[in-house]
Amino acid sequence: MTIEQEFFNQYRLMYRPFINQLNVQLEPYQLYSSQWAVLRFLNDKGPHSFVDIANFMSIEKPSVTKLVHKLVELGYVETMTGKDKREKLVHLSKHGEELVLEIKSHLNPFFEQALAGVPKQDIDIATQVLARICMNINQ
Amino acid sequence: MTIEQEFFNQYRLMYRPFINQLNVQLEPYQLYSSQWAVLRFLNDKGPHSFVDIANFMSIEKPSVTKLVHKLVELGYVETMTGKDKREKLVHLSKHGEELVLEIKSHLNPFFEQALAGVPKQDIDIATQVLARICMNINQ
DNA sequence: GTATATAGTTAGCTAGGCTAACTAATATAA
DNA sequence: TTATATTAGTTAGCCTAGCTAACTATATAC
Numbered sequence A, B: 001m002t003i004e005q006e007f008f009n010q011y012r013l014m015y016r017p018f019i020n021q022l023n024v025q026l027e028p029y030q031l032y033s034s035q036w037a038v039l040r041f042l043n044d045k046g047p048h049s050f051v052d053i054a055n056f057m058s059i060e061k062p063s064v065t066k067l068v069h070k071l072v073e074l075g076y077v078e079t080m081t082g083k084d085k086r087e088k089l090v091h092l093s094k095h096g097e098e099l100v101l102e103i104k105s106h107l108n109p110f111f112e113q114a115l116a117g118v119p120k121q122d123i124d125i126a127t128q129v130l131a132r133i134c135m136n137i138n139q
Numbered sequence C: 001g002t003a004t005a006t007a008g009t010t011a012g013c014t015a016g017g018c019t020a021a022c023t024a025a026t027a028t029a030a
Numbered sequence D: 001t002t003a004t005a006t007t008a009g010t011t012a013g014c015c016t017a018g019c020t021a022a023c024t025a026t027a028t029a030c
Helices: A003-029 A033-045 A050-057 A061-073 A094-114 A120-138 B003-029 B033-045 B050-057 B061-074 B094-114 B120-138
Strands: A077-081 A088-092 B077-081 B088-092
Touching: A003 A033, A003 A094, A003 B003, A003 B033, A003 B094, A003 B120, A033 A050, A033 A061, A033 A077, A033 A088, A033 A094, A033 B003, A050 A061, A050 A088, A061 A077, A088 A094, A094 B003, A094 B120, A120 B003, A120 B094, A120 B120, B003 B033, B003 B094, B033 B050, B033 B061, B033 B077, B033 B088, B033 B094, B050 B061, B050 B088, B061 B077, B088 B094
Parallel strands: none
Antiparallel strands: A077 A088, B077 B088
């Protein structure tokens, strides 16, 4: 088994336990991890269109429609017309902004526990490896 | 944003592009990535029961039933009675074994390209980080 | 010998995506 | 300037990849 194979094995092996635990953490807020990903994107990068969200998350437009409409329903985001009459910009509502802050701090202990015993330097390296793979795959 | 948050953001951001590309690579073999995960497990770790597969993959038994039955249908795995009349051991068929070898070598260029420009040492560190997280989450 | 636990199955559900086909608005090219 | 092509978002209906609840058959414990 090559070290590349080993890496991707391990990557995939981690996915389900991680997502399951993340969903447990998010349950008190009645959010699923995919919805949380949208909220975090809007919080980190500001208001964006449906197409922007689709591109960032590597999903298709109809999937974004569903996610955003659900978040609108929950009152966490709002939409406004964008640079022309076709485009809609999605942004966090007041309530959504507060929620994101609350969830971020709620998740921190979980993240820290998950990375317990891992040197900060190694976390940085691993993050850079993941980012590089994204770049390599998407170009 | 803490470095832990950054790591998990990046982890999740990579998932969809990676799985999409992996499924493209597996398409010639009429396999989905989840089915491939089962084949690889059986190849790497030898014959195992349905419960073993469920535990290893962090999924539930009924999900394993579906996956394995499909692989039996495709002729890639076979089942035999295990250590008592309840247990069934799943193992690769002759055809399945050949296929795994073929797919592994087919995937190598994809994995190498995805990790292009990443020092071997960093791949190792990243792999260990992922393994450690699995351990931390599952204990 | 009865209660409990374990392995696998079945039925039916959900999250989280997808494609195809559509509308409305905008941009481009003849 | 109109006809054509492109873009943003939506709708309908599908699929993968999981899930829970309830079941059967077998094995274990008391």
